């Protein structure tokens with residue numbers, strides 16, 4: 001029975017054993033997102049917000065939610081999708097992205113690797129000897145930032161949920177990449193930089209299971225397709241490890257996030273001055289080196 005209204009439950013909350021019915025769960029979910037936005041000051045009135053939309057359940061959920069409550073936020077809301085050119089996958093998820101943007105009357109801009117770099121990701125992975133996800137991630141981040149600036153957005157919303165963040169925290173810990181963790185959190189980045197649009201994660205405190213349930217209950221488009229390149233074995237192993245641990249010791253994921261949030265201000269502070277931000281000599285975007293990661297990567301095409 002639902003803990004609040006004694007009707008049929010649809011979910012048992014991962015961290016509290018509470019059972020909730022459809023309408024109580026949707027209220028709980030919306031409330032939790034707003035609390036996250038308020039507590040971490042993710043959105044301010046009059047912001048111009050871009051949702052980085054992939055067409056998957058996470059970004060569809062956040063677009064749906066921000067649009068539903070935009071009366072309250074009074075923000076300018078648009079969406080930005082990147083078409084990497086992954087045959088049999090991205091075309092399907094982009095269909096869902098277009099559908100949800102249309103339903104919510106949100107303007108969608110789609111930028112493709114092909115138009116921007118001359119090659120699709122499928123072609124690039126034959127030309128550059130790096131892991132597919134590395135090429136994809138570096139170039140996608142570059143385009144998201146470039147077009148957020150072009151579209152004059154001051155925040156970029158991503159659909160990262162609690163499970164994604166827990167995996168990243170542990171991966172950085174296991175690989176001694178704690179400086180990378182300093183850039184995580186509900187509001188990413190360490191220092192303000194005008195050529196870098198900060199990313200915000202309103203779904204930060206909601207688990208994968210909760211987001212999937214919310215998307216399902218709200219009938220949000222979802223084709224359940226997985227990228228054929230999704231073979232990041234390391235992340236997969238970390239995910240399985242955490243999921244096994246969570247099953248045996250419920251509450252583990254929330255404990256990791258909560259303890260991380262306690263140390264995050266110290267981390268951000270500690271890494272504030274460790275590296276001065278430079279600007280890439282080629283594209284003028286912020287970079288920690290003379291040439292940014294994406295220009296360095298694109299240089300490899302012609303080697």
Ligand code: SF4
Nearest residue numbers: 132133136227229230
């Ligand atoms: S799984 Fe890898 S290649 Fe596929 S979309 Fe994600 S980052 Fe890109």
Ligand SMILES: [Zn+2]
Nearest residue numbers: 002005021024
């Ligand atoms: Zn209820």
Ligand SMILES: [Zn+2]
Nearest residue numbers: 280283292295
């Ligand atoms: Zn560059």
